[in-house]
Structure formats: C-alpha cells, structure tokens
Amino acid sequence: MRLARAGAIDPKARIQVLRTGPSARAPSSSSDSIPLSEALDRILAGDCVETLRRLPDASVDLVFADPPYNLQLEGTLTRPDASVVDAVDDDWDKFASFADYDAFTRAWLAECRRVLKPNGTLFVIGSYHNIFRVGTALQDLGFWLLNDIVWRKANPMPNFRGRRFTNAHETMIWASRDAKAKGYTFNYEALKAGNEDCQVRSDWFLPLCTGAERLKGEDGAKAHPTQKPEALLARIVMAASNPGDVVLDPFFGTGTTGAVAKKLGRRFIGLERDPAYIAHAERRIAACAQTAPELLLAPAAKREEPRVAFAAIVEGALLNVGTVLTDAKRRHQATVRPDGTIMASGIVGSIHKIGALVQGLPACNGWTFWHREVDGKLEPIDALRAAYREAMAKAA
Numbered sequence: 001m002r003l004a005r006a007g008a009i010d011p012k013a014r015i016q017v018l019r020t021g022p023s024a025r026a027p028s029s030s031s032d033s034i035p036l037s038e039a040l041d042r043i044l045a046g047d048c049v050e051t052l053r054r055l056p057d058a059s060v061d062l063v064f065a066d067p068p069y070n071l072q073l074e075g076t077l078t079r080p081d082a083s084v085v086d087a088v089d090d091d092w093d094k095f096a097s098f099a100d101y102d103a104f105t106r107a108w109l110a111e112c113r114r115v116l117k118p119n120g121t122l123f124v125i126g127s128y129h130n131i132f133r134v135g136t137a138l139q140d141l142g143f144w145l146l147n148d149i150v151w152r153k154a155n156p157m158p159n160f161r162g163r164r165f166t167n168a169h170e171t172m173i174w175a176s177r178d179a180k181a182k183g184y185t186f187n188y189e190a191l192k193a194g195n196e197d198c199q200v201r202s203d204w205f206l207p208l209c210t211g212a213e214r215l216k217g218e219d220g221a222k223a224h225p226t227q228k229p230e231a232l233l234a235r236i237v238m239a240a241s242n243p244g245d246v247v248l249d250p251f252f253g254t255g256t257t258g259a260v261a262k263k264l265g266r267r268f269i270g271l272e273r274d275p276a277y278i279a280h281a282e283r284r285i286a287a288c289a290q291t292a293p294e295l296l297l298a299p300a301a302k303r304e305e306p307r308v309a310f311a312a313i314v315e316g317a318l319l320n321v322g323t324v325l326t327d328a329k330r331r332h333q334a335t336v337r338p339d340g341t342i343m344a345s346g347i348v349g350s351i352h353k354i355g356a357l358v359q360g361l362p363a364c365n366g367w368t369f370w371h372r373e374v375d376g377k378l379e380p381i382d383a384l385r386a387a388y389r390e391a392m393a394k395a396a
C-alpha cells in the first residue's frame, strides 16, 4: 500500500485527534467509554469497531460510512499502453474470505445502530463487490431501508480490458435505525427548492473527486485511493441532517465527511486507523470555514407550516372583498367574495378550484397562481399567507 507522507503539520491548523489505544479492545465499560463531548469534532484514531464500542448509545443523528469494498483484486491492473492503474490494493481493503468481510460488516453496523438516535439514519456507499452483502446485513440487524441511491460518475475509469461494462456508478443505501421509524430528518423542501422545484431523484450524477479538491502527498501522488467528492457528502448531509446535528463517519479516510460537516455547521466524529490519512484529514478540516449560520437554516417544510384558510385572509382584511385577482400574465380574472371564495365567469369556488377551472387543469395551487396588484406590480397572494403566518407566530 502506498501511504502518503503526512508532512509537517501547522500546529495552529491541528484539530484534536484522540488516540484510542489498545485499551479500547474490551467492550465498553464506564471506565473506557468516551463521552460525547470528547468525541465531537475530533478524529478518533484506532480500529472503528473498538472505538465505536466506547461511544455513548443514541448519540448520533447521521452516519455516513464508506467501508472497505473488499475488491479482491488479483495481480496488477494495466492499461493498454502497459502503464499500471492506481487501483485500490491497500491492506485495509483485504479480507481473507467473504465470511470475514461479513463478520466485520456486521460488527461495525451493529455498533453504528447502537450509537444512532432512534430517529437517526445511515448511508453506506459501496460497489457491486460489497453493497449486496452490506444490504443483507443491514436488514438482518434491524435497519429499515429507505432508498438505494445510484451515484452515476460523470468521469468513471474506463474498463481497460474491455471484458465488462464500464463500472460507472456506486450505490448508496440509506436506512433508518428501526423499521417504520418516524421523524427521521429528510429536508425534502430544501432539496426540491435547490433542484428547480423538482423532487430530487435517487440517481445522482456527480464527478469523481479530482483537481484541487483531490489531496496529494509530498510526492504529488493521490493521498488516498478512494477520496469521495465533497459534493456527494454535501447532498447527503444537507438532505438528512440539520445544523448542529452529529454526523459520524467510521471510515474517515481523508476526512471528507468532517470537512463538509464543518462547512455546513454540523458536528462530526471521525474514526480512522491510518495515521497518514488522519494527518491529511486534520489539515484539511482545519482549513475549512463554516458557512454563516443564517445561511444554513433550512426552509420550513410546507407540511410543517400551519394551514391558512383563504377566508382568514379576507376576514383579517388582508385582502378586500371585491378585489380582482389575476394570474401572473393577466390572462384570467376572479373576484374575491366575503366568504373566502372567488368568482370567475359567474362560477364560485375556492382559489384552487377556480384557478384549475380557468386553466382547464385538474388541479392548481391558488396561492401561487392568483396575484393582486400592489403599486402597479403583481404579487402572488401567497405573500399574504406568509404575512398572516408571521403575524400568528408573533401573537402566539
């Protein structure tokens, strides 16, 4: 295995690394347990199963795990020009048998499940070599599968021998701690708002980690063979956690999860056993700046916002009876009635029903379809709903 030289570390740039040492071998007891406060925003050096055993129950909101893939590579992989491919042939990826790999997988997954809060979730990423074994273990251990997400690589490594399809994706399994878990974090509205108002799908098209983001050793070679792109982690962290939440990564590598967690105002716990990777992760995370807290607040999920009846807007005199509403292009008109309905071409109904009717559509969101004129400009009546909610929140 080619290990990158860690090089000199600027003491100011250091984050704290806790050496867990051989005493971590025993199952957790009060004497060797690690309090959550001592684990937050730290890299815990050592074997992840042993370290996990020392962390408190139900203390983590989200786990992202990028475990060994057990690639079972035999011999050196070469390109058609005989140059050697920089494949993952590291010791940490080698297991004597599938049974050994399964035992290891079940050990770390069981501990992750124990440290997860009841409403916590876990993402595991893998390839065809291991992800099916991981999926079985997850279900056997009581996790509940929520999605499998395909990370389609924009720039995959070609299949040099031309004997198989290009391996152009990895699979992530997203699971909740328990079957039918309620209240797990999924920032649906924020994801949708950032995706042209379309639901985010389970196939993600993202490039591999390259260029300036890819950490290099002093020899200029890749610091780690499987450094994940920050964009992948950012989507996971934003989707399944909130600012201040604790994100744990049992296979921390170069600290991609820690860097993204810090930037996005989450706390992290990193577990890693290779000192060279830890050194890279430390410097990387220390150099990251946190985004301003006010920019991190997720928009309130629509279903969490109190319902507002259009009648309440009329009754509250936010909109006068007789006001003529139009659509954004002034093609349709309707008049506000005192009972909270509107009338168009003699037909009376709700803002949604009349909005759908005038357009010849089966459904319509009347709050965003209908507008009123304010100082010569059209404004959606949804602005009145927001003002009403704000006033109600202040009064509460």
Ligand SMILES: C[S@@+](CC[C@H](N)C(=O)[O-])C[C@H]1O[C@@H](n2cnc3c(N)ncnc32)[C@H](O)[C@@H]1O
Pocket (backbone or CB within 6 Å): 046, 047, 048, 049, 066, 067, 068, 069, 092, 224, 226, 227, 228, 229, 250, 251, 252, 253, 254, 255, 256, 257, 271, 272, 273, 274, 277
């Ligand atoms: C697939 S890599 C993770 C790379 C990481 N996601 C990144 O972006 O840099 C797996 C990492 O797990 C570490 N590892 C493997 N087995 C481990 C164990 N039993 N305990 C702690 N770390 C382990 C390896 O040293 C390696 O850095």
